[in-house]
Amino acid sequence: MRRAVAQARPTGASQLPFSQRDALRARYEALWGEGVAANPRSPPPSGELDGAPRRRGRRKQSPARNLLDRLWTDEDEALLFLDDFAVPFDNNQAERDLRMVKVPQTIGGTFRSPSGAQAFCRLRSLLSTWRKQGRSALDALETLFAGQPLTLQLDT
Numbered sequence: 001m002r003r004a005v006a007q008a009r010p011t012g013a014s015q016l017p018f019s020q021r022d023a024l025r026a027r028y029e030a031l032w033g034e035g036v037a038a039n040p041r042s043p044p045p046s047g048e049l050d051g052a053p054r055r056r057g058r059r060k061q062s063p064a065r066n067l068l069d070r071l072w073t074d075e076d077e078a079l080l081f082l083d084d085f086a087v088p089f090d091n092n093q094a095e096r097d098l099r100m101v102k103v104p105q106t107i108g109g110t111f112r113s114p115s116g117a118q119a120f121c122r123l124r125s126l127l128s129t130w131r132k133q134g135r136s137a138l139d140a141l142e143t144l145f146a147g148q149p150l151t152l153q154l155d156t
Contacts, residue, residue, distance in 0.1 A: 001028070002089045005081060015083045024082060025075075032071060039064045093132075 081087045130140045
């Protein structure tokens with residue numbers, strides 16, 4: 001799926017053709033079915049079958065089964081990158097952006113004040129946005145510390 005999107009993107013398309021998308025979705029569902037067959041739901045505890053009172057709550061499942069359930073219920077969201085090329089295949093960038101917030105907390109234990117945390121988050125957000133726009137983070141910092149207003153390129 002990722003390769004198909006990567007091959008279609010340079011042609012100027014914004015989504016895969018319906019026939020190709022439907023074929024990929026059918027393959028996704030077939031592979032999902034194989035996963036379900038390989039990871040069946042766990043059987044109920046033996047006491048429940050003998051007439052003992054049923055335990056409350058959801059039955060514990062394996063991590064693989066939990067993933068399969070999530071991939072089924074959120075199939076449209078998981079495959080949104082096929083219908084809209086603006087949606088990335090993975091969320092690595094979001095994780096990278098969040099990771100930088102965790103570093104000062106891990107090293108220093110926490111931020112010294114709420115205003116310090118807010119300033120840090122604003123600066124990291126600005127630098128991340130500039131990098132995503134292909135602009136230099138150093139230019140952003142120089143502009144910021146020179147007291148000049150920063151302008152972001154907004155998609156309209």
